Amino acid sequence: xxxxxxxxxxxxxxxxxxxxxxxxxxxxxxxxxxxxxxxxxxxxxxxxxxxxxxxxxxxxxxxxxxxxxxxxxxxxxxxxxxxxxxxxxxxxxxxxxxxxxxxxxxxxxxxxxxxxxxxxxxxxxxxxxxxxxxxxxxxxxxxxxxxxxxxxxxxxxxxxxxxxxxxxxxxxxxxxxxxxxxxxxxxxxxxxxxxxxxxxxxxxxxxxxxxxxxxxxxxxxxxxxxxxxxxxxxxxxxxxxxxxxxxxxxxxxxxxxxxxxxxxxxxxxxxxxxxxxxxxxxxxxxxxxxxxxxxxxxxxxxx
Amino acid sequence: xxxxxxxxxxxxxxxxxxxxxxxxxxxxxxxxxxxxxxxxxxxxxxxxxxxxxxxxxxxxxxxxxxxxxxxxxxxxxxxxxxxxxxxxxxxxxxxxxxxxxxxxxxxxxxxxxxxxxxxxxxxxxxxxxxxxxxxxxxxxxxxxxxxxxxxxxxxxxxxxxxxxxxxxxxxxxxxxxxxxxxxxxxxxxxxxxxxxxxxxxxxxxxxxxxxxxxxxxxxxxxxxxxxxxxxxxxxxxxxxxxxxxxxxxxxxxxxxxxxxxxxxxxxxxxxxxxxxxxxxxxxxxxxxxxxxxxxxxxxxxxxxxx
Numbered sequence: 001x002x003x004x005x006x007x008x009x010x011x012x013x014x015x016x017x018x019x020x021x022x023x024x025x026x027x028x029x030x031x032x033x034x035x036x037x038x039x040x041x042x043x044x045x046x047x048x049x050x051x052x053x054x055x056x057x058x059x060x061x062x063x064x065x066x067x068x069x070x071x072x073x074x075x076x077x078x079x080x081x082x083x084x085x086x087x088x089x090x091x092x093x094x095x096x097x098x099x100x101x102x103x104x105x106x107x108x109x110x111x112x113x114x115x116x117x118x119x120x121x122x123x124x125x126x127x128x129x130x131x132x133x134x135x136x137x138x139x140x141x142x143x144x145x146x147x148x149x150x151x152x153x154x155x156x157x158x159x160x161x162x163x164x165x166x167x168x169x170x171x172x173x174x175x176x177x178x179x180x181x182x183x184x185x186x187x188x189x190x191x192x193x194x195x196x197x198x199x200x201x202x203x204x205x206x207x208x209x210x211x212x213x214x215x216x217x218x219x220x221x222x223x224x225x226x227x228x229x230x231x232x233x234x235x236x237x238x239x240x241x242x243x244x245x246x247x248x249x250x251x252x253x254x255x256x257x258x259x260x261x262x263x264x265x266x267x268x269x270x271x272x273x274x275x276x277x278x279x280x281x282x283x284x285x286x287x288x289x290x291x292x293x294x295x296x297x298x299x300x301x302x303x
Numbered sequence: 304x305x306x307x308x309x310x311x312x313x314x315x316x317x318x319x320x321x322x323x324x325x326x327x328x329x330x331x332x333x334x335x336x337x338x339x340x341x342x343x344x345x346x347x348x349x350x351x352x353x354x355x356x357x358x359x360x361x362x363x364x365x366x367x368x369x370x371x372x373x374x375x376x377x378x379x380x381x382x383x384x385x386x387x388x389x390x391x392x393x394x395x396x397x398x399x400x401x402x403x404x405x406x407x408x409x410x411x412x413x414x415x416x417x418x419x420x421x422x423x424x425x426x427x428x429x430x431x432x433x434x435x436x437x438x439x440x441x442x443x444x445x446x447x448x449x450x451x452x453x454x455x456x457x458x459x460x461x462x463x464x465x466x467x468x469x470x471x472x473x474x475x476x477x478x479x480x481x482x483x484x485x486x487x488x489x490x491x492x493x494x495x496x497x498x499x500x501x502x503x504x505x506x507x508x509x510x511x512x513x514x515x516x517x518x519x520x521x522x523x524x525x526x527x528x529x530x531x532x533x534x535x536x537x538x539x540x541x542x543x544x545x546x547x548x549x550x551x552x553x554x555x556x557x558x559x560x561x562x563x564x565x566x567x568x569x570x571x572x573x574x575x576x577x578x579x580x581x582x583x584x585x586x587x588x589x590x591x592x593x594x595x596x597x598x599x600x601x602x603x604x605x606x607x608x609x
Contacts, residue, residue: 140317143318144318144321144322144325147318147321147322147585147588147589148322148581148584148585148588149543149544149546149547149584149585149588150543150544150547151544151547151548151550151551152543152546152547152550152581152584152585153581154547155547155550155565155569156329156577156581158569159329159565159568159569159574159577160329160330160332160333160574160577161332161333161334162334162340162572163569163570232444236444236446239446240446240447240448240551243446243448243551244550244551244554244566245566245570246566246569256446256448259446259448259449259452260448263452263555266452266455266456266460267456267460270456273449273452274449274452274453274456276449277446277448277449277450277452277453280446280449281441281444281445281446281449284444284446285440285441285444288440288443288444289440292440
């Protein structure tokens with residue numbers, strides 16, 4: 001249950017009129033946020049993601065060069081003061097392409113994760129809360145879904161819909177649904193049995209009300225953790241598909257495609273592939289560290 | 304146990320049936336006219352009509368599905384649109400390579416993962432534990448294609464120890480197997496660490512220590528045996544990750560497996576080939592999970608199925 005952060009202020013006892021000391025009640029959300037902020041790993045992850053977000057947002061202002069325009073005179077320059085991360089085969093500044101490419105990777109990750117949750121969250125809640133036939137039906141469908149390895153399912157969907165960024169997001173989103181559904185269902189099951197849910201139902205609370213006010217806030221913590229971890233996975237799958245050439249098409253800057261472009265010149269110009277790869281690695285690690293930290297911080301057994 | 308096996312086999316029937324329906328409909332989910340997409344708009348009207356007839360599109364859907372399943376039961380996955388060769392034959396040619404690669408990566412993942420997890424648990428809250436934890440976290444964050452390129456750069460180009468591509472020698476298997484196995488190793492390390500820590504806190508470990516047993520004997524005989532049970536359950540799931548990951552790793556190392564075949568098929572819009580590969584992967588995955596489930600019952604005497 002989410003309590004008001006403002007607290008109930010002061011209160012007076014009925015008989016004597018003696019004033020009690022002020023009493024503040026903190027919300028679960030506020031306590032959770034404080035714990036996350038104090039967790040060292042979570043803080044490191046948050047900083048990494050912050051830098052990533054800032055770079056992506058400010059790309060047009062920070063990038064010194066056009067990320068797509070070729071300059072053949074400047075091809076395959078090693079890292080220097082003018083080009084901190086060197087240039088690629090077309091003479092494009094790798095730092096500028098990294099900044100713009102981060103936007104694509106973040107959008108792919110965020111959009112596909114949102115899609116997974118938009119479909120998986122209601123399915124999981126319905127399966128967990130209503131149990132019975134709805135549960136059986138949904139979970140059998142999820143079983144079939146899970147019969148396809150996740151990355152392979154995504155590749156299969158791209159194969160059907162055709163290569164392209166939009167289809168990649170759709171594919172990653174769809175293939176992430178079963179994981180979300182299972183976790184949400186698993187979290188709803190114990191909450192549903194709690195006394196306060198029973199009370200809420202006994203006093204006439206409708207299903208929609210009980211789910212919204214009593215069930216959902218109490219399964220929020222594992223959901224937020226999963227959301228963070230899934231972002232890392234989705235970014236990783238997205239760059240993987242782009243590396244295969246199934247995602248963004250050239251000359252658009254995207255990290256996975258940048259690694260792929262550099263592999264031909266790996267021996268002469270190591271930086272073209274290596275540096276975008278490092279960017280992928282650190283951002284995915286950022287989400288994983290933050291997710292792990294949040295899980296530790298929000299796990300009541302660890303306090 | 305026999306009843307349990309029979310029960311699990313029966314459960315597979317609806318799953319496999321649904322998988323076949325999904326794979327069958329893949330071709331009909333293609334936006335626009337699938338025949339035109341497969342011909343990539345180059346074919347003439349006669350060619351399109353001929354292809355439509357070969358694929359059976361001129362018949363009702365139910366009949367098409369019936370024919371599809373009938374052929375499936377006879378090991379016939381249709382013909383490739385590009386090469387005209389039977390899809391099943393192409394897959395049979397490439398599958399051994401992918402199986403060899405995934406098996407080798409599984410070995411890498413288990414050996415590396417268990418070693419790292421054990422070290423971390425035994426050295427709990429000491430330097431080695433933190434080092435192993437960070438390494439494992441890095442492992443699950445690694446983009447496999449990039450890790451593969453870095454390995455090629457170091458071990459093939461600079462040190463010249465291992466070949467950067469090819470699939471003929473044992474040495475050419477090492478780099479792809481390590482690349483593919485790295486993230487699975489990291490997950491196994493994380494799980495075996497926490498599982499072993501949990502077990503080492505139990506009363507029977509204290510009893511074993513009180514008896515005066517050596518630390519390594521306790522770890523092996525009492526700790527690891529119990530800690531391995533949850534680890535085993537994710538090995539099956541990891542296999543799925545490896546099958547999917549193989550698509551990417553195979554194209555980094557030029558490994559002639561199913562993954563490369565799949566990527567080529569996607570670019571050629573060779574939908575029957577993609578269908579065949581997806582179906583094969585799903586069946587392998589379902590079979591592996593069944594094996595893990597049954598192994599689980601064998602390893603853990605507490606699990607007794609009715």
